[in-house]
Amino acid sequence: VAVKPEDAIDYRQGVFQAIKWHFGTMGAMVKGKMDYDADDFTRRAEIVSQLSHLPWEGFVEGSYSGDTDALPAIADNWDKFEGGSNMLMEKTAALATAAKTGDMDQIRPAFGEVGKTCKGCHDNFKD
Ligand code: ASC
Numbered sequence: 001v002a003v004k005p006e007d008a009i010d011y012r013q014g015v016f017q018a019i020k021w022h023f024g025t026m027g028a029m030v031k032g033k034m035d036y037d038a039d040d041f042t043r044r045a046e047i048v049s050q051l052s053h054l055p056w057e058g059f060v061e062g063s064y065s066g067d068t069d070a071l072p073a074i075a076d077n078w079d080k081f082e083g084g085s086n087m088l089m090e091k092t093a094a095l096a097t098a099a100k101t102g103d104m105d106q107i108r109p110a111f112g113e114v115g116k117t118c119k120g121c122h123d124n125f126k127d
Contacts, residue, residue, distance in 0.1 A: 027115075042096070042102075048092050077125075098111075
């Protein structure tokens with residue numbers, strides 16, 4: 001592998017933390033715990049959509065042990081994992097599109113689809 005496994009773990013965890021940061025604030029707006037600000041929501045949705053492309057190259061050989069919650073099942077079921085990664089890219093792009101409408105009736109289900117996609121992979125591939 002071209003990178004050290006521990007660096008790959010740090011890299012992908014950093015990206016996922018940034019995704020969580022923005023997705024969490026968006027969730028607060030969707031759930032009415034924070035005032036909905038359409039421009040800010042859209043900005044965050046676009047950031048998450050772009051970040052969704054980044055973690056995958058951090059899942060390298062040797063990076064499923066040590067300081068990580070990623071399970072070896074990822075390497076053993078790579079096609080399924082890749083399907084989940086593609087799903088996240090698609091659903092976050094759809095959320096960014098929905099965000100631009102400023103219509104919470106479109107945003108709420110698109111937000112829910114992203115959350116389901118996060119959970120789907122975590123259930124299968126995260127300790
Ligand atoms: C979050 C977060 C996740 C997802 C998931 C949705 O805010 O950190 O991992 O949503 O819990 O089911």
